[in-house]
Amino acid sequence: MILSNISFSNFRNLLNLQVDLSAGLTIIAADNGQGKSTFLEGAYLLSIGKSYKANTEKELVNWDAAQKELAVISGKLVQDDSTIDIKVGIDTRQSTLQKYARVNSVPKRPSEIVGIMSAVLFSAEDIELILGPPQFRRRYLDILIAQINNKYLRALQQYQKIVTQRNRILRNIRDGSSKFNELELWDSQLSKEGALVISSRVKILEDLNRAVASMYDQLSPESTHLDVCYLSTVPYAVSDTLKDIEESFLSALVDVHSKEMATFQTAIGPHRDDIQLSQNGRDFGKFASRGQARIAALSMRLAEAKLLREMKGHDPILLLDDLLSELDFEKRQLVMDEINRYQQTILSTAEIDIVPQNSIRDLKILELKQGLIQTIIQ
Ligand SMILES: Nc1ncnc2c1ncn2[C@@H]1O[C@H](COP(=O)(O)OP(=O)(O)OP(=O)(O)O)[C@@H](O)[C@H]1O
Ligand SMILES: [Mg+2]
Incomplete structure (x- = not known):
């Protein structure tokens, strides 16, 4: 299974972003505070139906999107010959926050989407495990x-x-x-x-x-x-x-x-x-x-x-948030060897030079800056 496209609207600092993705390794390179963790948090939200870190879901909606007050993340999943569209919205327009989900346009409770997009997120908070x-x-x-x-x-x-x-x-x-x-x-x-x-x-x-x-x-x-x-x-x-x-x-x-x-x-x-x-x-x-x-x-x-x-019976999508900066050279190589076995990995980093690129197949590098994506290597 791969995530072939993801789009964000008013999700934290990602106001309007749409990205095509492919199998293999996609590196999201960005300076601090540009939205790397936000990107992966959003992708993972499509998997588990909620944020892995927000204390209240209101935090997920862009602060400045005062008129719209609605954050939406959509993804397209491709497995074999079929595609699944998943969408999660966080709506703060009424006095109580509403969260909704759609799978191929059919309304679902957010908890019902769990298990559709199989994914694993590695984040800085993992040390708490x-x-x-x-x-x-x-x-x-x-x-x-x-x-x-x-x-x-x-x-x-x-x-x-x-x-x-x-x-x-x-x-x-x-x-x-x-x-x-x-x-x-x-x-x-x-x-x-x-x-x-x-x-x-x-x-x-x-x-x-x-x-x-x-x-x-x-x-x-x-x-x-x-x-x-x-x-x-x-x-x-x-x-x-x-x-x-x-x-x-x-x-x-x-x-x-x-x-x-x-x-x-x-x-x-x-x-x-x-x-x-x-x-x-x-x-x-x-x-x-x-x-x-x-x-x-x-x-x-x-x-x-x-x-x-x-x-x-199929590979989960690996979402790796700034994982390599915490590892020494040898461990980075070992981790890359392991993630190379999976169909799709999205890895964020502030330092592109630390990613061992020698053994990687299907590498794509995207640069994220002020909420916009630019393709560096395709
Ligand atoms: N609700 C929100 N509305 C607008 N901006 C937000 C919201 N929540 C967080 N932000 C901002 O979004 C930016 C991106 O944060 P994020 O944690 O994704 O950056 P990052 O690229 O992972 O940074 P780092 O390299 O430091 O880990 C930050 O400046 C953060 O303050
Ligand atoms: Mg981060």
Whole structure:
């Protein structure tokens, strides 16, 4: 699958930009602040239906586009002989922000486009996968599974709604407006949806562990083997069925009821789980140097790409934001060798000279300046 065209309208600093893209490596070269990250953020938004970094989606609409107040990103995907048009709009013209999506002009909810354009984004924030709090790693896992399994996102969204409602009940019990036995119903719903989420995560973890470890060995041959495991707040065994996990979740909830009554927070479940990276049994996130953490985060992204390719049967599009500036010469070459295996890569850089261009096939260089694109090499 390739993204053959992308256009931006009022998306951050990209006011009106349309770019044709092709298979192979496209380098987007630009000085700082010209819109490299914005370009890749927009392309990835077509894949996951939302921004990977904006706190509120209002931030995505150009500040100066006061009259229009509508940001739109459209992309054309080509796979074999078919094409798919995807469009996402963020509309701030009414008092509440509206977001919409279209696939071949058919209206969809933004979450419904997940899985159509398979893509992996590498960004500066990726270091948080190793050094940051658990929500970064949960998000990584959730985006990966949602691209492969179209039932996952619904179960996860449903689960998150139940957590919010259950927390409200916990507060109401304290206030006397709900009875303690009302929790029973919420516990059973929580454990049912939660078991689905846990079992999907556990299922992919074996493959993920293998893929991350082999990428890390490849990029850092001198290092010790890296292990990835699922840290669950609900006791489970790898051989557990969905029903087993559900029952285990339900009985573990009963054990934490009194604690929950003090905090009004649902204390256990996939919203509190984590994935742990370790070397020789030691928590990698606690002792890794920044350089090692970068290589491990990159290994997680390359593993994500590898699993998407294996499980979806076609290559994801690689979106690499300023990745090479953080790597030494040898690692840059290793990374280029790996991305050369994929059908399409879009890589941004402020320093074109650091991109090893010797082994690259189908290279195209675009220069981005003040919201406009100029082709340097085609
Ligand atoms: N809503 C918005 N409206 C207008 N401009 C915005 C908006 N949000 C961000 N910008 C600006 O867009 C510009 C491009 O930012 P971006 O992060 O894409 O640059 P970059 O090329 O990746 O820079 P760097 O090399 O420093 O990473 C910045 O000047 C930023 O302040
Ligand atoms: Mg940037």
